[in-house]
Amino acid sequence: MRRTLTSAALGLATVLLLSSCMGGQAGGGAADGPPKPGGNLNVAVPTDPQSLDMVANPGQVTAHIGNMMYEKLFEVDRGFTARPMLVEDYTTSPDRLTYTFKLRQGVTFHDGNPLTSEDVVASLKRWQQVHRTGQLVTPDIEAITPADPATVTIKLKQPRYPLINELAGAGTEIYEAKNLTGVAPTGFGQDKAIGTGPYKLKTWDIGRELVLERYAGYKSRTEEDWGGQAGAKHAYLDTVTYKVVSDQDALINGLQTGQWDHIMPTNDQYEPLRNNPAVVVHNLPGGNDNVVIPNFNTGSKFADPRAREALNLLLDKPAINAATGGSKDLTLETGAFASPDNKQFYSTAGEEVYKAHDPEKAKQLLAAAGITAGATIRIVTTNSYPEFGKWAVLIQDSLSKIGINTKIDTFDFATMLGTLTKEPGGWDITTLFFDSALTSPAQMPALTLGTLNGSTSPELDGLMAEFNASTTPEQAKAVVDKLQAFTWKQLSVITLSQSKLYAAYSPKLKGYGDFYRVFWNTWLAS
CATH class of the missing domain: 3.40.190.10 (Periplasmic binding protein-like II)
Incomplete structure (x- = not known):
């Protein structure tokens, strides 16, 4: 692809x-x-x-x-x-x-x-x-x-x-x-x-x-x-x-x-x-972690953490899931990065951030970040997987309700990824899904997106090292909770839901x- x-x-x-x-x-x-x-x-x-x-x-x-x-x-x-x-x-x-x-x-x-x-x-x-x-x-x-x-x-x-x-x-x-x-x-x-x-x-x-x-x-x-x-x-x-x-x-x-x-x-x-x-x-076992990815790189409006917090508060996740998720049998409304089937990595940490929804506060935070009425947010997506394009349109609708313009660029999947990496500051938001049944933090894009969206940090690196140094499943699971909580704090990804396949x-x-x-x-x- x-x-x-x-x-x-x-x-x-x-x-x-x-x-x-x-x-x-x-x-x-x-x-x-x-x-x-x-x-x-x-x-x-x-x-x-x-x-x-x-x-x-x-x-x-x-x-x-x-x-x-x-x-x-x-x-x-x-x-x-x-x-x-x-x-x-x-x-x-x-x-x-x-x-x-x-x-x-x-x-x-x-x-x-x-x-x-x-x-x-x-x-x-x-x-x-x-x-x-x-x-x-x-x-x-x-x-x-x-x-x-x-x-x-x-x-x-x-x-x-x-x-x-x-x-x-x-x-x-x-x-x-x-x-x-x-x-x-x-x-x-x-x-x-x-x-x-x-x-x-x-x-x-x-x-x-x-x-x-x-x-x-x-x-x-x-x-x-x-x-x-x-x-x-x-x-x-x-x-x-x-x-x-x-x-x-x-x-x-x-x-x-x-x-x-x-x-x-x-x-x-x-x-x-x-x-x-x-x-x-x-x-099928496992599933997808459906995500919106804000860009941390210089040149993106979401390099400001207030803008990322605003985006999370703006998105009405249950409404987005209802519009694109199909059967309730296939949609799990959770902020977890791992499937409940994946017991070592399933966590409820950060769930309160996932559930937060406050469009008025989002508008205030965007303004504080310099994103006011008339500004344009650049969304890069693909219709190779139809859900991605649908999420982009629903994000566009949410932003338009508070006076923010959007420009959606739609590519085939390969070209979309090439666009994201060739122009680190040339986009603001993209839509993707990840495997929710992986077995190491180093395999999990929600924790390793730094090379794509600039979200690396010493604190995240320290938590990854702490996991690697674990000696028991109990120690490892405690670090998983901390990793997920930290990711919801910095909002390197914003999870919409998990989809069963x-x-x-x-x-x-x-x-x-x-x-x-x-x-x-x-x-x-x-």
Whole structure:
């Protein structure tokens, strides 16, 4: 979804990365019957992935397709717990400073070359340099080295509580070392989109469709039924075809007429689809944190904290959610950054700030910040995800009621992100959503947006360090509360709500674990 990203844009490494954590369950339920190998699955996606480099281009569609092709040292299961994937086993030294990872034997890349420790080291070093989470982890890493062809060692400068979770996160996909030499910031090309996963790239008609085919040389784990992104992967389907369908009407009609077998529509389509007996509708784990992002950078009207406080007070969040959220089953009105499913990171800190609504005080604060009647606020958004554009229009309406003008610039998603990063002071507000099921603060854009909107601060850095130094879940959770409270204090993001996600699919799709767009353990019934 993103073509050209600077390191600032990579602060959004987990934006829309619902899939960086998820995949299909191992096998199907008893009601699905025995698996039936073969066939092609048609999956409709809202935008072309633009790139299959998941470090340079960590958007949702790229991640969902990439998860079929690439693997990591660890992946998370259906309960968001990190499990070994390319790792056979590992040890941690008593001082928690040295991790030794033994790689699984017999794993090969799609070109037939064996996985080695050199590939792992090259991939993780690139993650450190280019990916936002890797950049945040790097100060704690002394060295990542290949101890032998099948062993990798990570030596830390100080203990890091969430390291294994971070190695299961976005950007740690393992690529061949030879394909990472001299890769541009925009990422590698199609010819180097080679992983160890159960499916490999077959064809790609950019802007229209992308086809994956089963990798005959795939070496699965055994029969661990961990679900999520972890465990055994059977690759029953011959091919999976991802069709680019941006129009919601075409998306729904195509599912109903059998043009595609799986879709993830907008929330306003939920009730009609749920009432349609010809399709299956199922909620997905985790969800989205729907946010408005004010710009802290010099040149933006929201560099003044009074303006950010005013924006939060101005927005009638229940009304905005009612206008764009679809079914009440899918909308959770909360200021939390993490889904309630994500128990380690769900917090109610800052809830009183989230609920505050006072347009008159907002008008006074804007005036104090120099934003008076006739001023123009610049909003950058996209209609690639229709909710974003709708939120922008509703913000525009709220500002117009107190005499403030707005200029909305609407781009495709990749161009929008490029605009935000190329012109740090050239915008005031943008709209996005984040994954609410991540497992480390370094993965959470609500806490790491500083490279995008200039919201870095020593206090935030100190809280992040405090979390990393935790030794128990209880200590870590207490810091999560402080991190969320601080973010609501400085208003680096303003959360509108959380949205649960759902998929709608053909009854022919069997063995689907209701985990986004990953289908290695699914098949098509006759």
